[in-house]
Amino acid sequence: MQGYGFKLIAVGALLVISLWQLFPTIQNTLNNRDLAAMDPAQRQAYEDEHGADLEATSAESLKLGLDLQGGMHVTLEVGTGALLKELAGTRADDTFEAALATATQQAQTSGDDFVTLFANALEAERPGTRLARYFRNTDADITARSDNDAVVVYLQEEVEEALVRAEEIIRQRVDRYGVTEPLIQRQGSSRIVVELPGVDDEERVRELLKGTAKLTFHLTPPTAEIQQAAAQIFQFYSGETEPAADTTATDADTTATDLADADTADAVDLGDITADAEPEVAGGNPLAAVLQIVQSDPSSNSPIVGQVAESDTAEVARLLAAPGAARLIPPGVEFLFTAGPDAGTTADGEGVHYLVAVNERVELNGEVITDAGPDFDPYTNAPQVSLTMDGAGGSRWSQITGANRGKPVVIVLDNLVYTFPTINERIPNGRTQISGNFTRQEVDDIVTVLKSGALPAPVAIVEERTVGPSLGAASIRAGTRALMAGFLLVCVFMAVYYRGAGLVADVALLLNVLFIFGVLASFGATLTLPGMAGILLTIGMAVDANVLIFERIREEMASGKTMKAAVDGGFAKALSAIADANVTTFLIGVILFSFGVGPIQGFAVTLMAGILTSLFTALVVTRLIIDYLVQERGVTVAFG
Secondary structure (H helix, E strand, C coil): CCCCHHHHHHHHHHHHEEEEEEEEHHHHHHHHHHHHCCHHHHHHHHHHHHHHHHHHHHHHCCCCHHHHCEEEEEEEEEEHHHHHHHHHHCCCCCCHHHHHHHHHHHHCCCCCHHHHHHHHHCCCCCCCCHHHHHCCCCCCCCCCCCCHHHHHHHHHHHHHHHHHHHHHHHHHHHHCCCCCCCCEECCCCCCCEEEEEECCCCCHHHHHHHCCCCCCEECCHHHHHHHHHHHHHHHHCCCCCCCCCCCCCCCCCCCCCCHHHHHHHCCCCHHCCCCCCCCCHHHCCCCCCCECCCCCCCHCCEEEEEEEHHHHHHHHHHHCCCCCCCCCCCCCCCEECCCCCCCCEEECCEEEEEEEEEEEEEEEEEEHEEEEEECCCCCCCCCEEEECCHHHHHHHHHHHHHHCCCCCCEEEECEEEECEEEECCCCCCEEECCCCCCHHHHHHHHHHHHHCCCCCCCEEEEEEEEEEEEHHHHHHHHEEEEHHHHHHHHHHHHHHHHHHHHHHHHHHHHHHHHHHHHHHHHCCCCEEEEHHHHHHHHHHHHHHHHHHHHHHHHHHHCCCHHHHHHHHHHHHHHHHHHHHHHHHHHHHHHHHHHHHCHHHHHHHHHHHHHHHHHHHHHHHHHHHHHHHHHHCHHHHCCCC
């Protein structure tokens, strides 16, 4: 076939590349089939022996999307309102809070950005109020005289920077979690979409995504002050409006627990504080029904207020936040729960948390942490987190530990107490540990969020979908059947209607499908269920190009031209129509990919790849085969 060398090389090269790129996918499919046929013991032994090879093959194979592999789809919303409140700091007043509440409510239905809604709500709440009253910032050139437009621009820039930072931090957390081919992208002005194929530990992922990673170090108020406040709050809920000033503990309503025993307790008899307890059981005191005071020697410096069953933590928080009880908590002090069930378990096996009193003043924050890593306690071999601070942090840590020997320091992460060790001596090297009843996995997760950095604003999960592996397998089977059925129907139609030329088109169509999967594998694209629909659509479009070519050839033959001239004229006249149709469709695919999310992008990727390969097979492969048959073999090809 003289003169067709370049076309042959191009087709051969694309065929070899596609098969080479798809080989790991084929091998991975065969491996999974063989593993599924083994009994559990045999499968475990095989995976232990060939684990590295299996993992490498899986990593190089064509990636499957969430709907085919199973996993989680999560939509996160960054708390813009909380960010504005943090920027305002202590300058926020009742007017600010009212405007913030109005903007939050309007944001659920409005298309405007949150800052604009807040500015409008503040103007409606108190006309003429300057935003600079709340957001003065000399570094950003926002002074008391700055007009509202300038402050709005400043706040919008702060929100945009927070969203970019939040997206990057979430991406780092997901990457450290080890998810293959995650999808993380912005949606709208305040949301981030995260798709995690193959994830099966849903709760762990939720905590990993939501945690702000705000690490702080606090000192504690005197134990006597803590116990007096607790007693007064208990008496408040007992109906006593004037609590005794010298009371430091409640009586029969609670059970005393020694601090040293509580730290190592495996099972705690919480009596009436379980979730099913009724307030009447505790003598009409609703707080005594869910919170048990821990008695401690006033000289012990213990920060523990009491202990709470895990299911009752929300109720205790609600009762303590009530106005009458909240005023009894000493100024500058807050009550926080421990992150884990450090107080042991109930008789029913439910975890029990400590309620710990800490000073609101932050002695040190997580910004000074330069490194975090998993470690083990040298005495108990229990997993813990090792922290390393920068120079300024190490100096401040040395001052804190040196000035507070014998007192506890509380390490708080995302408003949960992780540990409150007693300072025995000054620590001069800027290193410390976060210890607790951690598993190795929990330690790894804490390290992940600390090393990724703190989110600039809290995030909330506003949408969550989980696709199980069985549903994913069913989707693969259904999609494969649809592709096979569509492919066979098109092939039969072409062979029946266009006869010999139709068979040529069928060969080109088979290569087209192979090339599409090869392109997806080469560029590391993810195949989704909408992507399979895009392939099916591409099959029809590829045949459409052949139909245009064959119809033009038939017109040329009807005008009396020879077979060779008719083929040349048919391809030439059909080219403009084919190019117009495919270029416009390709541009639509670009738009869908640019502005779409998740499944829409999966459809767009396969559509664009299919358009390129269908153009190649229709204009190059089909022409090559027909020219070979007509010019080299002298065959009269039937075009219907």
